[in-house]
Amino acid sequence: MGEFELIRHYFQRAGANPPGVVLGVGDDCALLAPEPGQRLAISTDMLVEGRHFFADVDPVALGHKALAVNLSDLAAMGARPLGCTLALALPRADATWLAGFSRGLFELADGAACPLVGGDTTKGPLNLCITVFGQVPPGQELRRSGARAGDEVWVSGQLGDARLALDALLGEIELAPEVLARARQRLERPTPRLALGLALRGIASAAADVSDGLCGDLGHILVASGVGAELDADALLASDAISADLRALPRERALHCALAGGDDYELIFTAPAGAHDAVLQAACSAATPVSCLGRITTEPGLRWQDACGRPLDLAWASFDHFA
Template sequence: MGEFDLIARYFKRPAKRSPLGVGDDCALLAPAPGMQLAVSSDMLVEGRHFLSTVDPLRLGHKALAVNLSDLAACGAKPLAFTLALALPSVDEAWLEGFSRGLLALADAHECELVGGDTTRGPLNICITVFGEVPTGQALLRSGAKPGDDIWVSGTLGDARMALEMFRGKLTLPPGLAQLARDRMEMPTPRVALGLALRGIATAALDLSDGLAGDLRHVLEASGVGATLDADAAAACMAASRHSEFAALALSADARRALVLSGGDDYELAFCAPTSARARVEQAGHATGTAVTRIGSIDVQPGLRWVDANGQALTQQQFLSFDHFG
């Protein structure tokens, strides 16, 4: 099967929003009047971002989900995406599963595949996603204000638990192993919540490398500091509410490390005024997304961690993933 046969069989679809889709030299996109384009790219490399044994359907889902998560953090509605795919060989079973997972999530968010590239090489997936947001209403990292609450969506730390299992550092019972693996391989992009937070949140970003490191980007961009309740964040781990979790006998420090230094969560961390607490909770309820308040923005620069009793915790254990660290 040649390159263009591969594209035609697994990725070419009738264009809906763009007048030019897969098969032309360019896709043409125009946001609606009064809208700005939001654009983001992510790359997934075999052995670095995913295991060679991962189900290709799940990999297709995740490849797009991590990009949609960026749009969610910006409060942008998905429009379209491009796919650049390097393959060591043409494996039709792999391509069928990958394209099915990818396009199912795309359809769920009405996000159209409008172009890209394929080539031979080590397995590498690069997606660029396009969204739209009303002019001046995008959620940015630079808007946090002293006194704002800090919130997170959904659950944290479960994907890191799966990674520790794959590394052989943690043995998980079957039910818990599946829960953790699902969170690692099938993240849920919080697009609906991001849209609901427009006009409420003052700053936002998605959590890809771990809460401890990712949140610092908001603090630096906004010129503020923060105090976070590490135990409130640790309570967000879905695994901790699983019936098999008690058998692990993890210490409080181990649970905190999974959540704060984890990564691959693809949840949202965002800030909002204390006066907006009811509106934030309503946004979570309306979109079926759990939201948890875990701290506050301070005038004093830096990130400070406390436990449930307000006692300071050392930060050395709370380091996020860094590709070149």
């Protein structure tokens, strides 16, 4: 199978282009048409075999995750998807693998209204690079730099299960088969919180997606905003932000998975205390659970405390490829 036959068979789809796409797969460039007055939001993520995923991962799940991690960035900006491109390096043209990968990619792309509009293929070590394009009205984008003292700190969904699965797959912890299956689902098929990102426009003061661990990703917001935060570790462990599977583990491991694990692809965001009910209403409208973890302070830095207000030393860093 040649390169262009591969593209036509697995990645080029017949039919009219969706709204916002003037020209899609098959030309030298794609042509997108954002709605009048909208700003473009653009993000790129790369997934490398052996670094971001195991060699034996289900290709359907990998197709899903390759796009999901990019859509999560659009969600954190409060942007609506327009389309995406895929740069794909393959060691060989495996028809079974390609069929599964493209199916997982298109299932999520269709559900998120994010059509594949172009890209590139080459032979080499397995490497996936997707660029997403979205649109957001000026002044409604959710940036990292808007948190203010007194704001509440929120997180969507649940944290830590992806890291729990990774630890088990690396042989660092033994899990019951049903627990591993649930955790592995979170690792390999994250849910980009697009609906919540849109619902938080005009409510959240700052946002980021939790891709490298809550401590580090919240830290990006604090640095960009010139503020600090105080969070309650015991309240976190007792909240809906932690699954029953993670809560059943020793406290230290549960906290490490939740705070420094990464691969959660949830949203960490801040909002004025007076918008507490509005956040809950936005979460309800997006059918996405959220948990309030603490508050923003004027004093820089991230500080953790227990239920009695005693300070805790939880100075975990986010994942860093070059650290």
